[in-house]
Amino acid sequence: MWRKLFFVAAICGLSGIARAQSNDHMFTGAPAAKSFIDVDAHGFTINGKRTFLVSAGLEYARIPHELWKDRLLRLKRDGFNCVEIYTFWNFHEAQEGQFSFSGDHDLDAFLKLVKQLDMYCIARVGPYYCAEWDFGGYPHWLRFKPGMVARTADTTFVKYVDRFFDKLLPIVAKNQIHKGGAVILVQLENEHPSSWGSYLANDYFKHLQQTALRLGVEVPYFFSGMHHGHDPAEDKKDLFDPKRPSPWFSSEYWSVWFDKYGSGQAESDVFGRRTWKIITRGGNGYNVYMAHGGTNFGYTNDDEDAASYDYGAALGQTGDLRPMYYQFKRNALFARSFESILENSHASHQFDDIAGEQELGITTRSSDAGDIISLDNNNAEESRVTYVNINDKAYPSAGKLVLDPMEILPLVHQFRLGNNVTVDWAITRILGVQKTGHTTTIVAYGKLGSYGDILFQVKGKVTLQNNAADFHVTGQQLALQLTYAAGKPNVYSFHAGDETIRIVALDTQLADRTWFINENGINAVVTGPAYLADIWKANGQLHITAEQPWYGTVAPSAHTWVYDDGGETTLNNGPLPTQFPNQLPLTADWIAHDATIPAAAGFNDKTWLASETPLQMGADGDTSAYAWYRVRKQLPAAGLYTVDISKGNGRYIAFLDGEKVAEGNASALSFTAKKGAHTLAIFATHDGRDKLVSYVGKLDLDVKGIAGTVLLHYGAIPMLSQWKFLAGGDSAQLPASYLHAVNYRAGKDAFDGHKGNGWFHTSIAAGADAIFFNSVDDNAVVYINGRKAGTQNGWGVPFSVAVPKDLKTDSIAIDVFVRNDDGRGGLDAKIKAVYKADQVLTGWRMRGGPGTFEAFTRTVPTPPKGSTTGTPIFYKTTFKLDGIPAGVHPMWRVTFKGLSHGFIWVNGHNLGRYPEVLPVDGLYIPECWLREGQNELVVFDEYGNSPAAVQIKAEQQASRAAYDISEATY
Structure with a gap:
């Protein structure tokens, strides 16, 4: 049956809580950190600069440490400037008093890698996490502490929290931004039901605060979270709240969901719109949960998941890029390019009549740095707008301005590019703006055949360069008409004083294949690759490693274009692999070891x-x-x-x-x-x-295995079934009749998720000494043959009711009145009769554990395909990895067809539980766990199902090919 507070209406908290009390307070940091990271009602200031925080949720615990850099770099390329992590307690202290902070557990190395990639980090240190992680992140040993009450100021609980924090928080503290590290924010606790807005009214939160400060946390911090939801901006037109000292930030902007694998263009469109709403309505940042979900390796899954925690995320479980990846890049690069406006803005109605089609919604954010005017086509059809009206002139100056269904299009006004040039109006979609030395590059994009305009205000002498005929100069006004060609950039540029302004106009597909680079001494915009994995210079040459999906919908470009302070360079792409393997053959017969x-x-x-x-x-x-x-x-x-x-x-x-x-x-x-x-x-x-x-x-709940009294009953145990349910009534008056009652199966919700009460009725043969209830939800009064026999207040508690000894009937009638206080409710499925003759097993x-494979010496025959032994068995074989063409990167999965329940190991690494809950064929093998030549595969199947149908197959849609790009004349 359900456990009322455990059933999930939202990722790590009940959706009602998240909506009703969604804005936790953010505490400003210590003076030592204030010049490095500061917050106010308008936004974030990092290293003295207004910064829009675009954060990517991922868990280092769900990624092998050898792949940390790959996943972080993919998120950085996507425009994220920050990552958000949980520091799962049971990941670092699985055994009581034994702490692990090395290898996959090396938090310090992870945080240093984030810093190395010039990103920030939000550390959510717990002690509770949720996250669809085993036991919510609590160590198993914590459940055996007698009388301990978790998430309170209970002395036993805080003693163990403090011991963990004594190890954890110094690592976090030394990696704070003012110490030269990446950490800019810390979250204490997580979605605590009593902390949304009342944090320091509770001794527990005061203790967490004091402990964190004692252990060196000096950056801003918060408790439960802020604005969690799939659509955190909701329908609000202005997210700014001058009465609060905290910036508007969504610490869990849920992308798809943990029960999904993969996402497509439909999800991209939905979450693109929701992200534009945050950006254009006064939000100061967001954390996408999850931007990359990863994998529940080993025994880390909770009861809603198996191995995959793909989450339908923009960056897939294997590191593959979904349509939402490119949409989030458009959102992120725009927000970061115009953060000086967004992080210090207020709502304005100055441009409410700018659109030629009044059905469009208009939202404006204004600040001293400029304005962003958003056109909102909140319609399932393309907009009918043909222009925007600027100074009594219609733009675009050619063609039409058409918004896609549900599209939000932000226009930029009065944004200063340098001392001599200001963007007066940008009537186009802007991917981003990047300054490289004395050159500023604006990347604009649009549909093929459409037009856009950018109007500049300039000072001093203007010299037109590329595509001069598309510029129109009137005094200090410079107007540019943009067109978007198929598969290649249109480049426009001009000089104003010592500044060069370059506009790169792209079709939408090519905009998705454009990357803003600032690393290895290279500051450039690169257009062409589906993914840019690496870029560097050697011996005067520029080198790029790029990726292309095996079977992408967009063919790779023949060229790559690089724009930096030196100008434009066109590079010829290297050859792309054409042969892609589908399967790795098993190289030995299965060996079956008896478990x-x-x-x-x-x-x-x-x-x-x-x-x-x-x-x-x-x-x-x-x-x-x-x-x-x-x-x-x-x-x-x-x-x-x-x-x-x-x-x-x-x-x-x-x-x-x-x-x-x-x-x-x-x-x-x-x-x-x-x-x-x-x-x-x-x-x-x-x-x-x-x-x-x-x-x-108390944590002694959701008991696994066997515990408590175990009886051995002679014969079959009568389980109480054939219940009737009659809604309404009160606990003091038995129903006169169940004539209008409905049939009810114990374990089901009788109240349709709502508060209510009602009567349940059944009967069994006489002879039982007691009736055992595993639980009622929420409170119950039990009658036996019309006599009040017992009460129970509170769900989730097993209890027994004695049968009166003086019953003279041949049957026992059981009536249970249940009052359901909230949500689902009724009787747990496990209701049975208890007898004196039952023997207690002691x-x-x-x-x-399942046992150690190497310790078994008794082998059994491997069952033929499709058969089973019905008992737990280890199976072992080998497979060979060789002959994979250079640059080909298959994402391998071990299929579990024909198996029952269990776990799979490759070269000693536990890939996690099967069968998958998500619709994915096989468990992901991280490429870093494979080796050239022979590899070992071990399956533990709980019911001994034959592994004859198990295969190692490449996931076609997630696999990619790498190719090199270089140019000696760079």
Whole structure:
């Protein structure tokens, strides 16, 4: 059944909370950091300059450290100047008191790499994270601290938080911007239900604040977050709030969603519009969550995901570029080019009548640095506008001005390019503006066959250069008429004093293939490649490594154009690979290793964790999704027995004396046994822990494996079913009749997600001593044969109600009144009868993990294709990686066709859980984990399904080819 605060209406918080209380307070930094990073109601100032913050959400924990630079560079190329990260607690302290900050866990190295790439970082340090990550980021061992209440000032909880922060925050602190690092903002906690706007009214938040300041956090910081949502600007026309000291910033601008793989042009159009709304209505920045989702390697997925956390993001799981990547680049480069306007602006109505078509919405942001006037075609059809009216003259001066369906087009007015040149009006789409020495390059774009204009105000002598005939000079006014050619730039330029202004006009497709570069001593605009991976100079030559998708919709350009202070250079592209592999062959037969050795009656389990009643998974420190349980029992008679697990959830396979006898959930483990002594072994697994969204309280919940009292019932356990539900009534008066009741299946929402109350009714045969309820949602009063037998306040708590001993009837009638306070509600699915004759199983031993592959010595035959053993098995084979043409970069996936549930390893690296929740065929193999020649592939399948159909295939749409571009005469 549901767990009320765990079901997801939004990524890491209930959408109602996010909308109603979406603007957390941002605290200004310490004086030491103020000249490096400062905030006010108008925006961000970084290193003394007004800066529009375009942040990309990604998690270093979901990316192998060898690929950190690749993913960061792709985001930098996309126009992002900042990244946002979570520092998952259980990623750095998986075992109590043992901290890991090296390799994939090397936060310091990651932050230094962000700085090396000249980007900023927002560090979200927790201690709670959400993020569809295992247990919301809490370490498993934390759940075993008696009485501890998480996310409060509980002394035990803050003791362990402080110990973690003592290790974590000094790393963050030394990488702050005023210390020469990348960190400009810190988030303490995350979407805490009581902190949206009331942070320091709570001792817990005061403690987090004091701890962070004590450990050296000096940059601005905030608590729960700001303006989370898929469309954070909503329908507001002005996001600026003069009553708040904080800039308008969305710390989680949700792009697609965690249940999606891939995205296309439709998503690009939707999120492009939503981003323009932020930019043109007074927003000061945004963090796209996720800009790159990555992968849940190992056992890090929560119960809503498997391995892929693609998120439908602009930058795909494998690093592939989706249409939204190029749309976000248009948004980002524009916002950063005109940040001097956007970061200090106010709403204006000066240009409300500028459009020739009054159906367009008009929004203006004005500041001392200029104006941005946005035309909004909030329509499912192209706009019918033919011009904008500037000084009683219609523009464009040729052709029409047409907006796409739902397009927002920002026009620029009175923007100063230098001492001698000001853009009076730009009636065109502008990708960005870049200054290279004494040359300023404006990149404009539009549809083929359309026109645009840029009007300049100039001082001093003007000398026209490229395409002089398209300029018109009137005194100190300079008008340029733009056209956009197919597949090649149109370049216009002029001199004014010691300044050169260059305008590069491109069609929309070529604009997407344009890159603003400032690295390795090169300051340039580069047009042509689908992706520019690297650029450098050597021996007087310019070298570029570019990428092209294997099967992209846009053919690669024959040329690449470079624009810098020296002028324009046209380069010839190197040859592009033409042969692309589809599959890697397996080079050995599968070897099957038996994983059920711990089920044998004579297995030595003396080193396992011992307890009277079984302990939930993780009690021995294991962090995997598996555990073995063993218990010995003398059975008094032959017959059918049922294991009754009162606490725990997941899947179970039961073995009696080494032989499989049952599988299922906690209420379905029945088997036939002879009288005498037996060893019962249970293999337990789960598909991920709940992320505990918006939860405050004790962490001993969402129990995995087996815990609490386990009964052995002789015969089948009567589960209560065939319920009737009657809405309304009150707890003091049993319904006179259930004539108008509806059939109800326990575990379903009876209240359609709304507050309400009602009666539930069923009956069973007499003889039971108690009725066990796994949970009611939210509060219940239980009647047995018309007598009030018990109450329960609060959801998520198992409880039992005794059956009165003096019942004289042949059946037991159960009536349950439930009051649902909010959201979903009703009865949990696990409702059963309990009997005195049930035996308590005691003397348990447990060990976490599926076992170590190398430790197994007993092999079993590999099942033929399509068959299964029904028991857990390791499978092993090898595959060969060679003969891949130079420059060809396949994105390989291991398919799981024919398998059941489990995990896959390549060369010892755990690729994560299968089957995928998302519609993707196979688990992604990071290229850095492969090696030339022989590679090892290991599959752990929980039910021993044959791996005969498993393949290693290239994901065609995500793979790419690299090629070189160079020019000796550069």
